[in-house]
Amino acid sequence: MSKFLLYGSVALDTIYTPYGKGEEILGGSATYAALAGRMFSTPVLVGCVGEDFPPSYLEFLKESGISLEGLEIKKGKTFRWVARYGENPNQVEVLSTCQNVIEDFFPVLTPPLREISIVFLANNSPSAQLDLIRQVNSPKLVIWDTMNYWIENYRQDLEKVLPYVDIALLNDEEARRLTGEFNLIKAGKALLKRGIKGVVIKKGEHGSLYISPEDFFLLPAYPVEKVVDPTGAGDTFAGAFTGYLAKEDTLTFSRLKKALGFGTILASFCVEGLGVERLKRLKREEVEARWENFQRMMQF
């Protein structure tokens, strides 16, 4: 199976939702992205956890077909995140974020890992993203995410990452803040002017759009009747997107559209369970069935 590098966080999340709560459950951007990406390729997770990280979680990730070659166990505590969702799953209150071991973590890639040419830089400090991408010998496809916090407070660092980015994968708010354009098509075009080859703007329950100098694609979200927990949906989207693209050598617009489609499908499963619960027990046949159904729902 083809591989892709996945640099992001592995966390212990505590999540309160109207449908139940999870305490110190497996979370983090890299976890969600890896659990989605493994459906198509082998995610090579780069990141770190603390000594308190449950061995059963490591075991689960390994058994799921995720390579942990790039995951370090460091002295200290694992990254922790606590949040509460309301009846409207778009309303999230982040109660606490403790970076812990990832605070000053700058991973050093081993020689084999430097050879992996497809990379997803999940949300992280821009300096950490820059440090990582510079270690990759010949990056062929770099997919990049960030968040408002970095856009607002680490703009200069972030600007240094952009020249390495092939495809930016942002949510609507991030695209707006990064470019100062309210209209998402204008925001996308502004990013293309910066030399990024393609821009995916994720609008959560409202779908996504893709814009490149040559192409344009529109995608609704897959309809979900009961959103239990939206945590990680964006990372899941990105992981499936990258994993699907990593499967083959050539990147065509047709493949890219399918990658967006599978990103959408995997995200729709993600939100149906608390934490990674739904992704954990997800079967390939379920993904295929939803994919068929999705195409039908959009066909004139």
Added chain:
Amino acid sequence: MSKFLLYGSVALDTIYTPYGKGEEILGGSATYAALAGRMFSTPVLVGCVGEDFPPSYLEFLKESGISLEGLEIKKGKTFRWVARYGENPNQVEVLSTCQNVIEDFFPVLTPPLREISIVFLANNSPSAQLDLIRQVNSPKLVIWDTMNYWIENYRQDLEKVLPYVDIALLNDEEARRLTGEFNLIKAGKALLKRGIKGVVIKKGEHGSLYISPEDFFLLPAYPVEKVVDPTGAGDTFAGAFTGYLAKEDTLTFSRLKKALGFGTILASFCVEGLGVERLKRLKREEVEARWENFQRMMQF
């Protein structure tokens, strides 16, 4: 050309946008719906204006292929609406609404108008909608819109209209208030349980969805880079949708999907100009070109 009855308001709007303002310009739900619907069928406008309504506007409507057989000119002033939009076109501040002549207007259909079997009940008081639909001899397809004001304050009247409705065409907020369901699929299903055959939920810039006991369809909005004025976009959508369906006798799921597609396209033109300005100068070739483009943008 086939006809459809269109019962709604004709107004004089004063609209402030960051891109310009319009004073006492032609507006109203029936106006927008008619200017869109005329692309496919002949809208027969039912409503009333005051004596102060500019004859040039009447002339323009007639020349646009809209039948004014059902439009009365009453003693008094025309319905007026004043609103201001911010940089974010979703933020609207309604500065004033003066119903004037439409306040106690209950139209009486002439015998030929009672024979028209396809009806769009644009936003109006439920009692006025009920009164109108009861005058139609054999309604074949009744498409219905409303707004939060009626849902909140005239619930009992509104419940009496529902048994006549074939397709409800609501925006997301209206669907939520009417059913008490936050999730739009659940809201749609709740309306189907009331006996409505199909539910279209419009999400503005985020597209729309259709749900019936047998079918489901998802549609993104057509991407527009510069939204000048969103006034009337929902009515435009509904007018094109109804006009397209009125064109032929049989209602298939395939036709219904195309009707939603053309509703989307016409609405995308509507928001590009102040008031009805863009719809006014819209050419059939432009509609066709955008329709081709739209299908391409959504195709895997």
